[in-house]
Amino acid sequence: MCGITGYIGDNKTTDILVDGLKRLEYRGYDSCGIAVVDGKNSLYLKRVSGRVDALDKLVTAEPVKGAQAGVGHTRWATHGAPSEDNAHPHTDCTGQVVVVHNGIIENYLDLKEKLQAGGHKFKSETDTEVIAHLMEEKLKSLHVQEKSARAEMIEPVFFEAFRRTVADLKGSFALSMVWSRCPAMLLAARMHSPLVVGLGKGENFIASDVSAFLKYTKRVVFLNDGEMAAVKKDGIDFYTFAGKKTAKESVTIQWDSTMAEKGGYKHFMLKEIHEQAEAVENTLRGRLLPLGGNLLETEMGLTAATMKGVSALQFIACGTAYHACLVGRVLFENFGIPAHADVASEFTDRAKLMNKGTLVVAISQSGETADTLFAVREAKAAGAKVLAITNTVGSTLTREADHVLYTHCGPEIGVASTKAFLGQLAAIYLLAGHFAAARGALSSAEARRYAEELLKIPRLIEETLEKETEIAKAAEAFAASEHFLFISRHINYPIALEGALKIKEISYVHAEGYAAGEMKHGPIAIIYKGMPLLAVAPTGRTLELMAGNIEEAKARGADVVAIVDAASKKTIKASRYIILPETGELFTPMLTVIPLQLFAYYVALAKKCDIDKPRNLAKSVTVR
Ligand code: M6R
Secondary structure (H helix, E strand, O other): OOEEEEEEEOOOHHHHHHHHHHHOHHHOOOEEEEEEEEOOOOEEEEEEEOOHHHHHHHHHHOOOOOEEEEEEEEEOOOOOOOOOOOOOOEEOOOOOEEEEEEEEEOOHHHHHHHHHHOOOOOOOOOOOHHHHHHHHHHHHHOOOOOOOOOHHHHHHHHHHHHHHHHHOOOEEEEEEEEEOOOOOOEEEEEEOOOOEEEEOOOEEEEEOOHHHOOOOOOEEEEOOOOEEEEEEOOEEEEEEOOOOEEOOOOEEOOOOHHHHOOOOOOOHHHHHHHOHHHHHHHHHOOOOOOOOOOHHHHHHOOOHHHHHHOOEEEEEEOHHHHHHHHHHHHHHHHOOOOEEEEEHHHOHHHHOOOOOOEEEEEEEOOOOOHHHHHHHHHHHHOOOEEEEEEOOOOOHHHHHOOEEEEOOOOOOOOOOOOHHHHHHHHHHHHHHHHHHHHOOOOOHHHHHHHHHHHHHHHHHHHHHHOOHHHHHHHHHHHOOOOEEEEEEOHHHHHHHHHHHHHHHHHHOOEEEEEEHHHHHHOHHHHOOOOOEEEEEOOOOOOHHHHHHHHHHHHHOOOEEEEEEEHHHHOOOOOOEEEEEOOOOHHHOHHHHHHHHHHHHHHHHHHOOOOOOOOOOOOOOOOOO
């Protein structure tokens, strides 16, 4: 859950590394650093506790001339507090070997004890530093400590020492290494943590995520678990951990680096909220049966016969993606198709209940969330087939799943997920429509109406976004509150959970999402006079019940903001309303979530929080 960059070539190495780190800050941002080597075997290390901007200032104040290769890192602390000493890159005792790492080295204490017994001095509390010292040992064992070692010996020795180092590591890692005596080569390895190389002309790149170098190249190769790369400026060789050379195909990324810029918005989160109509449109495009042919089936390789044969769907995901799973469960159950939804990190024993008839639907924006990947592996081991819904081409999840349904949302940079959620919902609605049609739960006329309704959603999202000013006003009115409640029922209950998560993440206030009917069984006790309560109450089967629950809350002092449509407004009594355009009851989550995203955004703005980089969080959580 940290960001790694690597560069080798004749361009401005330090600028490229630092720029890449800025683009990867969503992966972690408590400390950062770079290490570069020049052609004279000198190594320069620059690290700061804090954000990449501070590193940028340092590098500008003390520029390194002649750097021709290097690595960079932005950290989300696991072992050791955020500090300059614990910031990557880490060095060995000689100061010649430098490593950046993402993941957790599970056997680091064993390794550290042995290395310390052998005289190694550690400078940080991190697990990563053992890698540098281990490398120092391996290099020693290959007898190249003398400066006189011949140049042609250096590259194979660097590679072999690296291979042996990697072989001793247990746990998860994406790592990249520089050795000042071998400035013509960077080495990288991957196990359970994403790593990708970018292919340039006379220059090459390494990163945890393509967004770090998209500005320079769109041609990339994704490393698989158990693979290493030897990266030189004119070429890259790939190997297994056993040292066997392996051929790899490159892919071309369609995203443009400008797609990841703020485009005039104050924050990525706000820009991404405004991109939701497009995200849904792109995800639906050409994939809707019966309107658009059977593209979806061809893409995923999920035939009508397979869809008929599935005994139950099991959704798994984390965070916001889990809330999409909960919507999916209600939607499939509505069509009479058994479905379950679980948080991936709590899937452990349920995984054993999976079988050939289960279709596991794993949802992940990044496709790299460790908990989700682990759950997928467990489900597969139990015999289930896995369908991945993800936004990230080439991610680990896509390579491990049997079927893949991409959302086409473009890069999501804000740590708080917004447009990726809408893309996930759109994909779920597509899938549910296909399943329901294949299993006869929707007649062809009904399937057509369902598709037509879904196709209207992007326009209705645009209409919903027009309510931004009113939503901002409501948010400002409550911004000083330290507690927020969100309630709803049925298919919008997950939206209440999502509303609470959004505000917690970016405003650091206490918020709870509840099934409205559950309030009277305990949580209603926390309501005090003036407590903000956001009630999601569009027209639908639970409207009357919602109206009752809202009255109960008001009677205890709650100040209610109701998310309604023109028809449901007549039934709901609240102090403020956000009135949404009408759509079919089942489709409402794709609209009702938008005011809650904007509400959270404007509360955080009023509180002057760091909206795109909230404290303690990282965009992609690649540790369990
Ligand atoms: O990349 P993923 O969709 O697997 O990420 C899952 C969660 O970590 C993510 O949705 C997280 O909850 C967001 N920060 C929520 O805004």
